[in-house]
Amino acid sequence: MPERPGSPTAEARRDELAERLFGSINATFDLAAVYIGDRLGLFRALAETGPSTSVELAAGTGLVERYVREWLEHGAVIGFLLADEAEDALARRYRLPEGHEEVFLDELSLAYTTPMIRAVAAAMRRLPEIMDVFAEGGGVPWSDYGPDLREGQAAGNRPQFHHLLGTDWLPAITDVHERLMVDPPARIADLGCGAGWSTIAIARAYPKARVDGIDLDDPAIAQARRNLEGSGVADRVAFHARDAAEPALRGAFDLVTIFEAVHDMSQPVAVLRAARELLAPGGTLLVVDERVAERFTAPGDDIERLMYGFSLLVCLTNAMAEEPSVGTGTVMRPETMRRYALDAGFREMTILPIEHPIFRFYRLDP
Numbered sequence: 001m002p003e004r005p006g007s008p009t010a011e012a013r014r015d016e017l018a019e020r021l022f023g024s025i026n027a028t029f030d031l032a033a034v035y036i037g038d039r040l041g042l043f044r045a046l047a048e049t050g051p052s053t054s055v056e057l058a059a060g061t062g063l064v065e066r067y068v069r070e071w072l073e074h075g076a077v078i079g080f081l082l083a084d085e086a087e088d089a090l091a092r093r094y095r096l097p098e099g100h101e102e103v104f105l106d107e108l109s110l111a112y113t114t115p116m117i118r119a120v121a122a123a124m125r126r127l128p129e130i131m132d133v134f135a136e137g138g139g140v141p142w143s144d145y146g147p148d149l150r151e152g153q154a155a156g157n158r159p160q161f162h163h164l165l166g167t168d169w170l171p172a173i174t175d176v177h178e179r180l181m182v183d184p185p186a187r188i189a190d191l192g193c194g195a196g197w198s199t200i201a202i203a204r205a206y207p208k209a210r211v212d213g214i215d216l217d218d219p220a221i222a223q224a225r226r227n228l229e230g231s232g233v234a235d236r237v238a239f240h241a242r243d244a245a246e247p248a249l250r251g252a253f254d255l256v257t258i259f260e261a262v263h264d265m266s267q268p269v270a271v272l273r274a275a276r277e278l279l280a281p282g283g284t285l286l287v288v289d290e291r292v293a294e295r296f297t298a299p300g301d302d303i304e305r306l307m308y309g310f311s312l313l314v315c316l317t318n319a320m321a322e323e324p325s326v327g328t329g330t331v332m333r334p335e336t337m338r339r340y341a342l343d344a345g346f347r348e349m350t351i352l353p354i355e356h357p358i359f360r361f362y363r364l365d366p
C-alpha cells in the first residue's frame, strides 16, 4: 500500500508501537493480579475485613505472607488498591477504594469485570494447543478451556441477563413480550444456554412461561441445574444436555433464544434449522450475538479488537474443534448471520433497535 504524504516515519511508528506494547505488558500483569486476587479470595477478604496489613490478610486467607505482601504492593502501585503511609512494609494497611469492590466482586453488577479476566486467563493457558491447530488444523474444544472459561463466560453475562433481558430486551419486542405474558402459558427454548442464567432470567420475568435450556456441554448443564436451585423458578425451568442441532428435538415453542452462541457453533445453519422446527406457528427466534462492525475495517475500534482477540484464542478454535465446521469465529458480521438465517429457511431476519454496547439483536421469523 502506498504511503500517504505526511504519514508517520518508520521511527515514529517504531516508537509508538514499542510504547503501546509496553503498556500492553503492564495491562497483562494487571489482569494476572486481578485473577490472583479473585481466585485466591484476596479481594473478598479485603472487602470483608477492611484495611489490612499483609500479615492480617495472609492469616485471614491462609496464604503465604511474602506473596500476599507482593500482591498488595503491586495492587497499590497500579492503583487497584489504596495503601496508607506506613514506611514499615509489614505495618502498612491496604484497602479497596470505593467503587472498586463492585468491579472486582459484585456478581450482579453490570460493572463486574473479573469473569471476563478469568476467560482471558483460560484462553492464554491454551496457547500451546492454539499454535498446534494453526499448524495442524482442527480446533480446541470448549471443554478443554476448563472452568475458568465456562464459569467466566456465565458469570460475565449473568448481570446482563439479570438486569436487562426480562425488563428491557424482551419487552422491546412487543408482540413476543405480549405472548409471553398471557395464557396458554408460553413455551421458550434457550439454545446454547451455558450455565442457564438467561433461561432463569426469562422464567423470572414471565411468571406463566415454561423455559427449556439446552446445551451440549455436560458441566455447563450441571452448573445450570445448580444455579436453578433456590431461584424460585425451578418448577417452570428444565435443562437438557444435548446438541441443539439434533433433529430429534421437537416442540411448539413461542420463542427460541440463542445468546452469544451462534458464532461458537460448528454448524450454525443446522442449529438454526432445528430452532425453526421448534417454533410454534407465529413463533420467533431471537439471536443475540456480538455487535461487531458491519464490515472489516482496519484499524478497528475497541469492540472489534476485543472480539478478534476472543476469536483468535477461544471462539474460532472452539468452533473448529468439531468437524466439519464453517469456522465462523467471534466476528460474525450481520451479513453472515443473514446468510445463515436464509440458509436455515427463515423468511426474514431483522436487526432489532435494542441498544447495547456489545450485543446485536437479530429477530428471525419463519
Ligand SMILES: C[S@@+](CC[C@H](N)C(=O)[O-])C[C@H]1O[C@@H](n2cnc3c(N)ncnc32)[C@H](O)[C@@H]1O
Pocket: 142, 153, 154, 157, 191, 192, 193, 194, 195, 198, 214, 215, 216, 217, 220, 242, 243, 244, 245, 258, 259, 260, 261, 264, 265, 266, 271
Ligand atoms: C459462549 S457460550 C454462551 C453460553 C450462554 N448462552 C451465555 O450467554 O452465557 C456458547 C455455548 O454454546 C454451546 N453450544 C455450542 N454449540 C452448541 C450446539 N450445537 N448445541 C447446544 N449448545 C451448543 C456451548 O456448549 C456453550 O455453552
